[in-house]
Amino acid sequence: MIDDVALKLNENYSVNVKAKVLWILGEMGLNYPVQIKVYIEDIAGYLKNSHPKLRERAVNALGRIGRADKNLVIPYMDKLMEMRKDKANNVRLAFIWACENIATNAPELFYEKMEWFYKLISDQDKKVRIEAPEMFRVMGKRKPQYVKPYLEKLQVIADNDENRVVRIHSAGAIRITKKALNEIENAVEN
Incomplete structure (x- = not known):
C-alpha cells in the first residue's frame, strides 16, 4: 500500500489529504523504512511548502522514519534542523517531536x-x-x-x-x- 499512498503526494489533492498522506507515510516508514526510502525526497520537499500543516506533517514523517533508520533522514537533517525557526508554532512543536523520535535511536546526531x-x-x-x-x-x-x-x-x-x-x-x-x-x-x- 505504500506506493498507492505515496502517489497522492504528487497529485492534485487537498491540503488535508496530503497532510494525512504525510502522516501515514511517516507511520509506514517507522515500520517499513526500506520500502519508504524512495519517497523520502518527496516527503522532505514539503518542508518548504507554503502551508504550515504540510510542513508540520513532513517534519513528523521524517522523525518517524528517522527513528526507524537514521541513515534515511541524514541527507535531510540540515533542512529538518531549520524547522526549529519556522514561523508556525505547530511546525516548531513537530520539530521537537521529530528530533525526539530520531534521538531515541540516534542521539549522537544531536x-x-x-x-x-x-x-x-x-x-x-x-x-x-x-x-x-x-x-x-x-x-x-x-x-x-x-x-x-x-x-x-x-x-x-x-x-x-x-x-x-x-x-x-x-x-x-x-x-x-x-x-x-x-x-x-x-x-x-x-
Missing part, C-alpha cells in the same frame, strides 16, 4: 544541537515550551553527558518557570539524566 532545544524552552508558544524539555529527557536517558552541561540551567527552569508543565518536564529531564549518570558512574566503579 550532540551539538542541545542549545537549540534549551532556547526553545523560552519559545513564544506554550506547547513548544512544554515539549522542549522532553528532548533533554530523551537525550538524558541515552547520552546523559550531552545533557550534563544543562543540568543547572534546567534546574532554574524546574524551580522557577511560570508554566507548571514546563517545570515538571524540566525536573523529569534532570531526574532521568542524573539517574543515567549515576548508572554510568556505578558501572565504571564495578
Whole structure:
C-alpha cells in the first residue's frame, strides 16, 4: 500500500489529504523504512511548502522514519534542523517531536544541537515550551553527558518557570539524566 499512498503526494489533492498522506507515510516508514526510502525526497520537499500543516506533517514523517533508520533522514537533517525557526508554532512543536523520535535511536546526531532545544524552552508558544524539555529527557536517558552541561540551567527552569508543565518536564529531564549518570558512574566503579 505504500506506493498507492505515496502517489497522492504528487497529485492534485487537498491540503488535508496530503497532510494525512504525510502522516501515514511517516507511520509506514517507522515500520517499513526500506520500502519508504524512495519517497523520502518527496516527503522532505514539503518542508518548504507554503502551508504550515504540510510542513508540520513532513517534519513528523521524517522523525518517524528517522527513528526507524537514521541513515534515511541524514541527507535531510540540515533542512529538518531549520524547522526549529519556522514561523508556525505547530511546525516548531513537530520539530521537537521529530528530533525526539530520531534521538531515541540516534542521539549522537544531536550532540551539538542541545542549545537549540534549551532556547526553545523560552519559545513564544506554550506547547513548544512544554515539549522542549522532553528532548533533554530523551537525550538524558541515552547520552546523559550531552545533557550534563544543562543540568543547572534546567534546574532554574524546574524551580522557577511560570508554566507548571514546563517545570515538571524540566525536573523529569534532570531526574532521568542524573539517574543515567549515576548508572554510568556505578558501572565504571564495578
